[in-house]
Amino acid sequence: MKTLVIFDIPSNKIRNKIGEACKDYGLMRIQKSSFFGDINNNRREELRLRLKKILDIREGNIQMFPICDKDLQMRKVIINQKEELSYETDN
Amino acid sequence: MKTLVIFDIPSNKIRNKIGEACKDYGLMRIQKSSFFGDINNNRREELRLRLKKILDIREGNIQMFPICDKDLQMRKVIINQKEELSYETDN
Numbered sequence A, B: 001m002k003t004l005v006i007f008d009i010p011s012n013k014i015r016n017k018i019g020e021a022c023k024d025y026g027l028m029r030i031q032k033s034s035f036f037g038d039i040n041n042n043r044r045e046e047l048r049l050r051l052k053k054i055l056d057i058r059e060g061n062i063q064m065f066p067i068c069d070k071d072l073q074m075r076k077v078i079i080n081q082k083e084e085l086s087y088e089t090d091n
Helices: A012-024 A041-055 B012-024 B041-055 B069-073
Strands: A002-008 A028-031 A034-038 A060-066 A076-080 B002-008 B028-031 B034-038 B060-066 B076-080
Touching (some): A002 A012, A002 A041, A002 B002, A002 B028, A012 A034, A012 A060, A028 B002, A028 B060, A041 A060, A041 B076, A060 B069, A076 B041, B002 B041, B012 B028, B012 B034, B012 B060, B041 B060
Antiparallel strands (some): A002 A034, A028 A034, A060 B076, A076 B060, B002 B034, B002 B060, B028 B034
């Protein structure tokens, strides 16, 4: 199931680790602190536990939103890119 | 329908304006650059047009995800808060 992971984490180091974990689970960066991709329920739960472990007791806010295909069709994107970024979008 | 708005905008001024617009449409801040709340299809489209107008030709990436109740039940949140923030969460 498609899943969006968004996070708000003050520490650069921890933020990078969270991003790496999301990538390891096949999610793609769509914004600086947002990853998106297809992941099954078991793997999503695995990723959640990994993110929780990375954050540990440090300050931060991580939210995972599974998004069904029907909802995804209603996704709206507004993008102005001044330079080439590595953000991937499929919509 | 519940809707998540996430944005990645370099300009503080524009980012603040985007946040204000989301609040005007009844969405609540759940992270620094994420708003969430209930909004009907017409109002969501109105908000989209307003956000597009605010961003205009400036650099930025705004994404709106409608999220059905079934998906919302699977939302997972990991939060460590060191200080009192104004982020509201209902899950």
